Amino acid sequence: MMKGESVSIRDIEKRYGSANAVNRVSIEVAAGEFLSLLGPSGSGKTTLLMMIAGFQLPTAGLIKVGATDVTHVAPNRRNVGMVFQKYALFPHMSVRENIAFPLRMRKVHRQDIDRRVDEALAMVRLDAYGDRKPVQLSGGQQQRVAVARALVFEPPVLLMDEPLGALDKNLREQLQIEIKTLQQRLGVTVIYVTHDQEEALTMSDRIAVMNGGQIAQIGSPSNLYGQPASPFVAAFIGKMNFLSVEYLGRSESGTQIRVSDRSTISVTRETAAHGPALTYGRPLRAAIRPESISVLQKGLGGPTSIRGIVETSIYVGSHHILLVNIDGRSDAPLQVQAPAGQNLPAFTRGDAVDVTMDSDAIHLFGENGGVQ
Ligand SMILES: Nc1ncnc2c1ncn2[C@@H]1O[C@H](COP(=O)(O)OP(=O)(O)OP(=O)(O)O)[C@@H](O)[C@H]1O
Ligand SMILES: [Mg+2]
Numbered sequence: 541m542m543k544g545e546s547v548s549i550r551d552i553e554k555r556y557g558s559a560n561a562v563n564r565v566s567i568e569v570a571a572g573e574f575l576s577l578l579g580p581s582g583s584g585k586t587t588l589l590m591m592i593a594g595f596q597l598p599t600a601g602l603i604k605v606g607a608t609d610v611t612h613v614a615p616n617r618r619n620v621g622m623v624f625q626k627y628a629l630f631p632h633m634s635v636r637e638n639i640a641f642p643l644r645m646r647k648v649h650r651q652d653i654d655r656r657v658d659e660a661l662a663m664v665r666l667d668a669y670g671d672r673k674p675v676q677l678s679g680g681q682q683q684r685v686a687v688a689r690a691l692v693f694e695p696p697v698l699l700m701d702e703p704l705g706a707l708d709k710n711l712r713e714q715l716q717i718e719i720k721t722l723q724q725r726l727g728v729t730v731i732y733v734t735h736d737q738e739e740a741l742t743m744s745d746r747i748a749v750m751n752g753g754q755i756a757q758i759g760s761p762s763n764l765y766g767q768p769a770s771p772f773v774a775a776f777i778g779k780m781n782f783l784s785v786e787y788l789g790r791s792e793s794g795t796q797i798r799v800s801d802r803s804t805i806s807v808t809r810e811t812a813a814h815g816p817a818l819t820y821g822r823p824l825r826a827a828i829r830p831e832s833i834s835v836l837q838k839g840l841g842g843p844t845s846i847r848g849i850v851e852t853s854i855y856v857g858s859h860h861i862l863l864v865n866i867d868g869r870s871d872a873p874l875q876v877q878a879p880a881g882q883n884l885p886a887f888t889r890g891d892a893v894d895v896t897m898d899s900d901a902i903h904l905f906g907e908n909g910g911v912q
Pocket of ligand 2: 585586587
């Protein structure tokens, strides 16, 4: 039985010339944790992972696996397994030989190698495929071999860089669950790079959202989804509507914001909206998720609703996606997730509706980001 080790990343930096690919990143990964590095292309995910693996040296900072400082230790002496996006299998070797390779490198005894390769093959459900060459396997099977090869020497830490990036959606979702199940069963610590937010939400205990070489926010999936610290994180995780609004003031019913000439709404969600800069008329960005907006026929929405016209209605099985133009606003329509059911009216293009935003689900940000 493997056991995970903690990973400490402290003030890690990687400079290329004058540019910082990774800029003073610190993360404490707990033993047995599944941590994802999520971010757009070029945000520094691979560079950070390569420094943890030892394939690149940081310009500054410290990396520890368990209690050991590995900052300057060679990759093969770090006791971390690595899976890459492209199947980095040896094409001339059979599946068995590929999986045995890390054990041969470590001079493990012949009989032990056979037994451990059998176990690793069973672990990724490829018992019958040991004698094939990589070219005779599907993409998903090749990636399972790569996982088996990375885990066969029982490393306490497994690093994966977009391991499912080359696979189609169904296979990706199936392998996400397989990898997560395996990780929980083995207790191994995983640091997993992806730019797919759904994948990160599905698999992770915590997600570190990266932007421009820095950590924009780190937290549990529900924490990032429910309490995004900036418009960047709000937009990157899940679908979010943004509206430019004006600050009017505070009252007992919450923070008052103007959405259009005709409508003012209250935000009851706790905001630090006391700053001196927050004066009457100050522009803010309001953010709200599609599932926190409800739509009723015109006239049924109550006093806090605002008027709108349905621009598009799309049925997606479990619910409808409505695009609604808010009365008096000329910006992009609001995306609303409305439940679908036999007794619920289905809206169509042109319908006049009352739109109600859940006042506890509206996030307010300053014009240039940051929580107000
Ligand atoms: N060897 C290098 N020399 C110079 N700049 C580099 C080098 N490697 C990476 N970079 C730069 O560092 C930044 C981070 O790159 P990195 O590969 O870590 O991004 P990433 O988040 O993994 O992106 P992707 O999702 O596209 O894989 C990018 O701006 C990239 O151009
Ligand atoms: Mg990358």
